Amino acid sequence: MEDFRFFIEVLVGGLLSGLMYSLVALGFVLIYKASGVFNFAQGSMVFLAVLSFVGFMELGLPFWAALPVTIGMMVLVGMATERLVLRPLVGQSDTTLLMATIGLAFIIEGVAQIAWGVDVRRLDLGIHDEPIMWLADNFEILISQLDIAAGIVAGLMVVALALLFSRTKVGRGLRAVADDPAAALSIGIPLSHIWMLVWATAGVVALVAGMLWGARSGVQFALVLVALKALPVLIIGGFTSVPGVIVAGLIVGATEKVAEVYIGPYFGGGIEGWAPYMLAVLFLLVRPEGLFGEKIIRRV
């Protein structure tokens, strides 16, 4: 019984922390879906968003004032990215766009640190990375409050974005632009508006992800690396699927924690870092479009 309870604890902890990866991965999916660009700067946007949020609070803004200010700032950053980076590169190859986002990542990281400094800061959301007492008392299972909160937030965001993509006119426009920007342009879908909207939304998603990660591990430069954790999630779930990101996040989270606890000891521990990548490689071999990604349509 003790073993089983421990397993549940590991599994649930893994699943929930996986949702934190999903949150980061969502930002990638948004931009990839709408512009076919793998946005290397997503991790930097997470960092910039939460660092600015903490920065605004340090300047004396209360929580509920800092939030809209930061959201506004991220929207502006998104729009500026579209205007200054993507629009001049319309019609260029995907590789060119990828390189542009790598450059963008460096710029965002640099600007964020020039503006707000390089100190590690604490972010207090009022939700702590501590076990929920009620569960601990009644079932003797330790599950973090922060993990539960992240799970709920991730779930809500995914539902909202999935509805946006599938049900609304803008969502259809987004998918059309993703499929064939030239054709979208030819029937009068304003590419620049769609891209601005997507980058702005990705900025807001980055802020949400950054706040949860910042609350857990401190607001610091290392948040940029969170994006790397999102990579296996994207490969497994598919780059174009919003629900796929959630399922894959759960799989990645569960795999890494369970593997660490039960298989780790045979390797001397520390496999949490690379186990998800192994899984991603397997997926690339068997199902390159991911679990829910759009099938690569090739007519012969």
Added chain:
Amino acid sequence: MNTAAVLAEPAASVAAAQPVLAVRNIEVIYDSVILVLRGVSLEVPEGRIVALLGGNGAGKSTTLKSISTLLASERGEVTKGSIEFRGKRTDKLTPGDLVGMGMVQVMEGRHCFGHLTVEENLITGAYARPIKGAQLRAELERIYHYFPRLKVRRESLAGYTSGGEQQMVAIGRAMMAKPNMLLLDEPSMGLAPQIVAEIFEIVRELNQKEGVSILLAEQNTSVALKYADYGYILESGRIMMDGPAKALAENKDVREFYLGMSAEGRKSFRDMKSYRRRKRWL
């Protein structure tokens, strides 16, 4: 306005009805170095089908893209001349503005949204119009009336439909914007002759019933001249010849160069001297 300028205006053009589309002597350069069009002029009168003919690389697509201003996203630029749509110069307009004014281009190679269903493809065609609900349904039915095949396949992803169906999706999608002028770039590309005929019949129907003026770029000279009212022949970025479609179809040079026929009927190119084939008019 001084008298000299008034006199310079030819009296005939005042009397004649304004063409929907007037392209005057345009020159197009790609990437600031590649000269593609060298003075192309053409007109599309209201409610007519005008064909733009010519071989590969003659500049047909470039002409259409200059008109729809899609050229800008391919690093091309109209460096000389002017294009007027309904009396308004298009050089400062975006493709979206032109769609709003009623001109839509159906691009070469169909360009459907592969991951959207056939119906979703059609709905995106009305993106620029503020319609929804019952009105949108009515518009869809209007398109399905012209393309009954699309109604059958409306739930399938456009990427999985046949080439002919994709061409229909592309034209139907453009029609959802309720255009008064369509630019069709090579609708016959890669399609079986039967399907080509089917599509051209529908194009003619759209022209007659909806009153849509059409500018059609085609390599398939015989089909295009069969359905068009007027034709322009483009070669190496210049208009070499123009005239009513019937006259062009009977012209000796056109028959020989583009229809593969001569006075003795159909001719084998094997026996022809190569300079005669390649020189054409230039």
